[in-house]
Amino acid sequence: xxxxxxxxxxxxxxxxxxxxxxxxxxxxxxxxxxxxxxxxxxxxxxxxxxxxxxxxxxxxxxxxxxxxxxxxxxxxxxxxxxxxxxxxxxxxxxxxxxxxxxxxxxxxxxxxxxxxxxxxxxxxxxxxxxxxxxxxxxxxxxxxxxxxxxxxxxxxxxxxxxxxxxxxxxxxxxxxxxxxxxxx
Amino acid sequence: xxxxxxxxxxxxxxxxxxxxxxxxxxxxxxxxxxxxxxxxxxxxxxxxxxxxxxxxxxxxxxxxxxxxxxxxxxxxxxxxxxxxxxxxxxxxxxxxxxxxxxxxxxxxxxxxxxxxxxxxxxxxxxxxxxxxxxxxxxxxxxxxxxxxxxxxxxxxxxxxxxxxxxxxxxxxxxxxxxxxxxxxxxxxxxxxxxxxxxxxxxxxxxxxxxxxxxxxxxxxxxxxxxxxxxxxxxxxxxxxxxxxxxxxxxxxxxxxxxxxxxxxxxxxxxxxxxxxxxxxxxxxxxxxxxxxxxxxxxxxxxxxxxxxxxxxxxxxxxxxxxxxxxxxxxxxxxxxxxxxxxxxxxxxxxxxxxxxxxxxxxxxxxxxxxxxxxxxxxxxxxxxxxxxxxxxxxxxxxxxxxxxxxxxxxxxxxxxxxxxxxxxxxxxxxxxxxxxxxxxxxxxxxxxxxxxxxxxxxxxxxxxxxxxxxxxxxxxxxxxxxxxxxxxxxxxxxxxxxxxxxxxxxxxxxxxxxxxxxxxxxxxxxxxxxxxxxxxxxxxxxxxxxxxxxxxxxxxxxxxxxxxxxxxxxxxxxxxxxxxxxxxxxxxxxxxxxxxxxxxxxxxxxxxxxxxxxxxxxxxxxxxxxxxxxxxxxxxxxxxxxxxxxxxxxxxxxxxxxxxxxxxxxxxxxxxxxxxxxxxxxxxxxxxxxxxxxxxxxxxxxxxxxxxxxxxxxxxxxxxxxxxxxxxxxxxxxxxxxxxxxxxxx
Numbered sequence: 001x002x003x004x005x006x007x008x009x010x011x012x013x014x015x016x017x018x019x020x021x022x023x024x025x026x027x028x029x030x031x032x033x034x035x036x037x038x039x040x041x042x043x044x045x046x047x048x049x050x051x052x053x054x055x056x057x058x059x060x061x062x063x064x065x066x067x068x069x070x071x072x073x074x075x076x077x078x079x080x081x082x083x084x085x086x087x088x089x090x091x092x093x094x095x096x097x098x099x100x101x102x103x104x105x106x107x108x109x110x111x112x113x114x115x116x117x118x119x120x121x122x123x124x125x126x127x128x129x130x131x132x133x134x135x136x137x138x139x140x141x142x143x144x145x146x147x148x149x150x151x152x153x154x155x156x157x158x159x160x161x162x163x164x165x166x167x168x169x170x171x172x173x174x175x176x177x178x179x180x181x182x183x184x
Numbered sequence: 185x186x187x188x189x190x191x192x193x194x195x196x197x198x199x200x201x202x203x204x205x206x207x208x209x210x211x212x213x214x215x216x217x218x219x220x221x222x223x224x225x226x227x228x229x230x231x232x233x234x235x236x237x238x239x240x241x242x243x244x245x246x247x248x249x250x251x252x253x254x255x256x257x258x259x260x261x262x263x264x265x266x267x268x269x270x271x272x273x274x275x276x277x278x279x280x281x282x283x284x285x286x287x288x289x290x291x292x293x294x295x296x297x298x299x300x301x302x303x304x305x306x307x308x309x310x311x312x313x314x315x316x317x318x319x320x321x322x323x324x325x326x327x328x329x330x331x332x333x334x335x336x337x338x339x340x341x342x343x344x345x346x347x348x349x350x351x352x353x354x355x356x357x358x359x360x361x362x363x364x365x366x367x368x369x370x371x372x373x374x375x376x377x378x379x380x381x382x383x384x385x386x387x388x389x390x391x392x393x394x395x396x397x398x399x400x401x402x403x404x405x406x407x408x409x410x411x412x413x414x415x416x417x418x419x420x421x422x423x424x425x426x427x428x429x430x431x432x433x434x435x436x437x438x439x440x441x442x443x444x445x446x447x448x449x450x451x452x453x454x455x456x457x458x459x460x461x462x463x464x465x466x467x468x469x470x471x472x473x474x475x476x477x478x479x480x481x482x483x484x485x486x487x488x489x490x491x492x493x494x495x496x497x498x499x500x501x502x503x504x505x506x507x508x509x510x511x512x513x514x515x516x517x518x519x520x521x522x523x524x525x526x527x528x529x530x531x532x533x534x535x536x537x538x539x540x541x542x543x544x545x546x547x548x549x550x551x552x553x554x555x556x557x558x559x560x561x562x563x564x565x566x567x568x569x570x571x572x573x574x575x576x577x578x579x580x581x582x583x584x585x586x587x588x589x590x591x592x593x594x595x596x597x598x599x600x601x602x603x604x605x606x607x608x609x610x611x612x613x614x615x616x617x618x619x620x621x622x623x624x625x626x627x628x629x630x631x632x633x634x635x636x637x638x639x640x641x642x643x644x645x646x647x648x649x650x651x652x653x654x655x656x657x658x659x660x661x662x663x664x665x666x667x668x669x670x671x672x673x674x675x676x677x678x679x680x681x682x683x684x685x686x687x688x689x690x691x692x693x694x695x696x697x698x699x700x701x702x703x704x705x706x707x708x709x710x711x712x713x714x715x716x717x718x719x720x721x722x723x724x725x726x727x728x729x730x731x732x733x734x735x736x737x738x739x740x741x742x743x744x745x746x747x748x749x750x751x752x753x754x755x756x757x758x759x760x761x762x763x764x765x766x767x768x769x770x771x772x773x774x775x776x777x778x779x780x781x782x783x784x785x786x787x788x789x790x791x792x793x794x795x796x797x798x799x800x801x802x803x804x805x806x807x808x809x810x811x812x813x814x815x816x817x818x819x820x821x822x823x824x825x826x827x828x829x830x831x832x833x834x835x836x837x838x839x840x841x842x843x844x845x846x847x848x849x850x851x852x853x854x855x856x857x858x859x860x861x862x863x864x865x866x867x868x869x870x871x872x873x874x875x876x877x878x879x880x881x882x883x884x885x886x887x888x889x890x891x892x893x894x895x896x897x898x899x900x901x902x903x904x905x906x907x908x909x910x911x912x913x914x915x916x917x918x919x920x921x922x923x924x925x926x927x928x929x930x
Contacts, residue, residue, distance in 0.1 A: 030524075030795055032788035032825065039805035042883070045876030048904075048911040059919050060897075091903060 052088040053099065053181035064088060066155055070171055077103065080174040085120070085157035088181055093150050096143040096182045098126050100158065103176035106134035112162040117175065120157040121147055136178070143182065156180055187359070188665045191307060194358025195365030198234075198350055199227065201256035202369075204263030206230025211268035213440045215430065216276050221380035224373040226271075228423040229444050231370075231416075232451035232497055234259070235349040239500055242352070245331030252353040280383045283392075290629045291392040294636040295375060298400045301641070305409035305655055306368040307663035310360035311677040312410035313701070319411045320360055321704025321711075323351045328708065334508035336525045337717040342514035344501040346420075346454030347413040360705060361663075363411040370416035371408035375399040377422055378611055384429065385582045387619060393628040394615030400639045401610060402654045403562035403603040409655060414607040417456040422611045424448040424462045425589050428469050442470060442486050446493025453498040457513070458600065459608055461592040463494050519814070524796035527718045527813035529766060534715075538600040546601070553603055557652030562603035564610060567617075567635040574616035586616045603653070673706070682894065682923035683707040689918045689925055690892050697723060697885060700896030700923060712890065718813070722797060723885060726807050727893070730878035730912060731904035737770040737806045737838045738873055741866040743850045747776070747833040748862070750852035754823035755837060758864075759847035761816030767846050768839060769801045770809040772822055775834035781826075788825040798822065806838060807880035816846055829854070837866070844868075878904075882913040886928045893926045 054064045057076045068081030090096065098121055109115065114132035118125045119139060127141050148154050160174035206226030210217065217225060237255055241247050263269040283291075310316045318340035326332055335341035347370075351363035358365075375395045382391010398404055398418070408415040424445055431441035449466040452459035470486045477483035506512040511521035519528045540546065541559045548556075550569070557563040577583025590612030597605050621627045637643055641655050648654065662672040673680040683706035686696055695710040696702075697720070702711045714724035729735045743755075753774065757767045774781040783802060791798035794813035801810035801822060812820050835850055849864040874880065885893060893914065895902050902924070909916050909926055918925035 029522075029792075032790045032823075033799050034785050035783040035787050035789065035802045036799040037803070038783065039803055039880075039883070042876040042879055045879040045913070046911060047875060048878060048908050050907045052907060059921055091907075 049184040050090065050092050051181065051183040052090055053179050053183065054086050054088065055179040056177060066157075068157075068174070069177070070173070072170070072173075077176050077178050080158070080160075080177050082163040082172055082174050083120075083157060083159045084174060084177060084180075085155050086180060087153050087155055089153055090148055090150060090182060092184065093145075093148040095184050096148055097140055097184070098143055098156065099138075099140045099183055100156075100180040101136065101138050101178040102158070102180075103136050103178065104131045104134045105164075105173075105176060107166070108164040108173065109134050112164050115175075116161040118159040118161075120155070120159060122155055123157075125159075148182070154182065156182060185665055187669065188307065188361075188663060191358035191361035191365060194354040194356070194362030195369065197253070197256050197357060198354040198362070198366050199369045201259045201353075202230040202234050202350065203227045204230060204260045204269060205233040207263045207268040207271065208259070208266065209233060209444070210271075210274050211266060213443060214274060215441055215444070216274055217271070217430065218276075218280065218380065218383075219271060221377065221384065221426070222271050222274065224377040224380065224419075225423060225426060225444075227369070227373045228377070228419050229427075229448060230259075231350055232346075232420070232447050232454075235346050235451065235454065236497065236500070238349040238352050239332075242326055242332040242349075245329075247327060247330045247352065247356075249327075249353075249356040252356050256353055280386070281388070283383070283388055284625075286625065286629065287389060287392050290632050291379070291396055294396055294632055295399055298405060298636070298639075299372065301655060301658060302368055302371065302405055302409045303365075304658055304660050304663045305405075306364040307361050308659040309662060309669040309673050309677070310364055310411055310705070311673065311680075312364075312406075312412065313678065313703075315364065315411035316360065316677060316680075316703035316705050317701060318704065319348055319413065320351065320355060320363055323348055323355045323363065324705045325710070326352060327356055332504075336509065337712055337719050339515040339526060339716045342505060342509050342511075342525070344454045344457060344498075344505075346451055346456075346497075346501070347416040350416075351411060360411060364409065367411055367413070367416055368408050370419040371399060371404065374415065374419035374422055374611060377419065377426055378615060381422075381426060381429070381615065382618070384433075385580075387582070387623055389623050389625050389628045390615065390618035390621065393618035393621070393632050394611065396632045397565070397567055397614035397617060397635055398610045400636050401565045401568075401607075402557075402639050402644055402648075402652075403564055404607055404610065405639070406562060406654050407604050407607060412604070413455055414604040417452060417459050418608045418611055420448055420452045420455050421459050421462045421589075421593060421608045424452060424466050425585075425612070428466060429585075431470075432473060437473065437486075439486060439489060442489050443493050445470070446490040447497055449490065450494030450497025450499070453494070454501050456608070457516070458596040458605060459593070461595055462589070462608075463498075465589050465592050466490055466494070522793070525718055527721060527794070527811075529764065529812075529814045530715065530718070530721055532814070533764065535599065538602070539598065541601055543601075549601065553601075553606060555647060556649050557603060557654070558649035559651075560601050560603045562653040563648055564603060564606055565635060565639050567631065567638065568610075568613065570617055570631075571613055573620045574613055576620035577616040580619055583616055583619045586612045586619065590616060677703060677706075679703045679923070680706055681920040682925070685918045685920050685923070685925055686711075686892075686894070694892060695890055696892040696894055696925075697727075697890045698894040699724065699727070699899040699902075700894060702894065702923075711894075718797070722800070722808075722811075723888065723890075725809070725811070726881045726884045728881075728901060729807050730881040731901035733873075734842065735840060736873045736877065737809070738841050738870060739839050739843060740869045740871060741837045741839055741843070741848060742869055743835040743848075743863045743866045745833060745850070745863045747831055748852065749829040749831050749854075750826070751829050751855060752823065752825045752853040752857075753832065753835065753862075754821045754851050754853075754859070755835065756818075756849045756851055757812075757816055757820040757846050758818050758849050759816065759845065760818060761845050763815045765816055765842065765845050766814065767812040767816040767820055768809045768843070769822060770806050770838040770840075771804065771836075772801045772824070773836045773838075774824070774830070774832050775836065776831045777833065781830055781832065784827070786827040788827065790821075790823040790825075792819070792821055792823075805880060805884065806874050807877055807884055809840070835866075878911050879913040882928055883930070886913075886930045891928045893928070895924050895926065897922050897924065 064086045066085040068084045070079045072079040163172035206229035354362035354366045378395035427444040449463040474483040502512045505514040510523035515526045543559045593609035661667040686707045697712045789798045800808040850862045851859040914926035
């Protein structure tokens, strides 16, 4: 086969091309393979659930801040002002849930009395909850259809009715935010 | 400060050893050279010799720093003891006029200032993308394992690494900056050699102008200040040319002077594949000059000597690649030298991208390469718009030779239009531009000053595209390590923080599969980058199936036919596809009366092309697929030998949504091995994507012993991982600005 091709060429060209054709003609074919180990069907997977949660421990958390998040923070939490707001973007608007984890500070409650927190989505109030004890709080609620547009920025936030200025001074404080966002 | 000193010492020691080795060889050859040309030529020639010694040390797996230091030290001592170091027996080339005061002023100041900028940048911690990733990543890995070993999942490891061999001892002593400083030394050697060449041909001003045009070129500066290899390649290529001139000028064209020509021609290939045309020039030039020698063996002997010496330098790399990667020119020419390590399609994709770098049209390439640099990563400088003027140099013999070599060296440029791929041709074009002006000192001085001003970084910032690769800082504090290297690198090296995160979060020496480039040299872990080999590409394809609908199995093609007994069956693809459409099959199943034939261990599976991955179509996973690895074409097949006659009445292939471009035909064979067509035009049945496809994809990582996945925040599909890692069977274990590190949770 190779020689037939070469013979059809001019001799000099053939001499140049023959080694290349010989090389290319040597197909590097491995021997046949046996069937591999058969994969078993997965049973422990769960359906995909989109989640856009901003954890204050995230290195890029600041890129989501819109307003009222103070510089009073550690690696895992951050004091907010009266109306903390953050920005997220969703690739789906189906079955979304607003979710937030935060801390109500005891020192604050002692001064201000029970606190009412409004949970906001695109500046609309999703719900209001009154807190009369300190500690870690979790709030989660389904987002009504139509509140979120796919591919557009969504603001998630909260609003505290009675902000607090600590005795040592500084800006108004609201809650200690751990994480906030939307999940499916 | 200790690190800064170590970097300087590591580089200085290596450079001195190169010079010593070259001096010893020049001494043996009794090549008479002027001192100003002997120094750069000895350094480059010695680099070639030393690279081979280090290649051998790595091959023997004795790459411990005392061994490397001993080799360098012994070479230096030998050169000093024999007198070769100072050129006692050879530094007596033909006398030339001293450089004029004006020339020394203009060239000295301009080149000196640029040299300081380059030196400081090279001395600072390495931040260049390729330098910190594969050039030094491979060096660091070789030093970790004290030798070289086949890295079949890294295409960059398949390239020849002639210059990186010199980085090995430098890196062992002074880490990254030492390697970059070695490369910087090549840029100085190149400039000095060009200057010396100008004096050799009696045109010192032209030589100085040419040297400065190349040396101050912005892309040369950026490249020479990093652990790259392009400027070193240019110096080696120019060394070949210089030695041909030395040989041609010698009395009776001494045969021994062709040894450096051949060695450097081979070393040029070892440094960078695209420099191979200089070997053609060397062989052609020698053959041309010896064509009248009789008998014919006398004219052949010089050519064979050059070829033989070239083979000494290039041969080990060719042999290594053939033995390790089944391809002497790996990672290229994979359609000729077929192998399991690089897909033919990848080579084509890669080549296509290198041919245009995303430029909509190549018409503005001249402006892009000289003043914009938006796409091709750097500029050579606006002075090179004068290149047509270089044709005036054709009136000189030297000009004709320079332009010929320049044209040869630029002939490979359109295979990769990156600005730095112009560097090996720059010395020749620069000198030709200088020669075009004859010895018009005023004009050449003005040209040098204008080029230096236009290439000065702050001036450069005014006219180049912001994306243009160039020197942007004068990091003297980082060079002296007054700024902690970690701080400097976190601020200036893309991916450094991610590399450090890998070291902090990943245990032992486990590999990390990455969908984004990481500076490998800053982590002790092996980074399996998604495109760097066939196996990595296949894994990336599997991972992408989790989020990319175009890659998901959503169709079945079903052949139904009257029951028959067959020993072998194959599905043949009969349509000519178009680039980049591949034929792919997730699963190929055989049925009899509605029941699938259980796959038995004595079945024998074959495919053409890409036979090595045929098992992916028979592993019962819809998260893996066999792909042809090249454009779909008639005659491609998947072939199953059952080992015995089996009754079959239906064959199903699971394929992706774009499979309408393929035409399939089912054939069977009995013991006679004669193929008989059974059916074509299979019925197409759509079906849902398996709900656990993400986790199935990750399982394939896990099954291959890879438990960590790095995804860049800007990588395709990164949102999908970030939004629900658990659905992927992943856990987020680290996050830097730009990269997320996941661990499989099996």
